[in-house]
Amino acid sequence: MERTLSSDLLFQNSSEESRTSFPLRVISNLMLWQRRIASRHQLARLDARLLADAGISEAQRCEELSKPFWR
Template sequence: MERTLSSDLVFERSNEQSKAALPLRLLANLMLWQRRIASRHQLARLDSRLLADAGISEAQRYEELSKPFWR
């Protein structure tokens, strides 16, 4: 007799794994958003000379600073 797993059993296992991974994904997103906020604050403080040294135009800076933190 051949043993097989039912699709319900596999679904429950993957659902449990998803629930366990949810706090980690949430934490990773929060950390990413914080890094974006910090880097955009730093970008906003750069003067035109430093922007030119980094190869960033004023238009590129404005485009980056106008994005919401989740993008």
């Protein structure tokens, strides 16, 4: 005899997973945003010589710095 899972059980498991993973996704996003903010602050402090060493043009720097932290 073959055993099957009811759709109710599958739905409950997926909703439980989404409830526990939601806080993790929020924390993960906050950490990502913080890293972006920090790296853009560092990028803003680079002088022309360091930008050239990194292979970044002034236009690329301006483009990156103009982005909001969530992008």
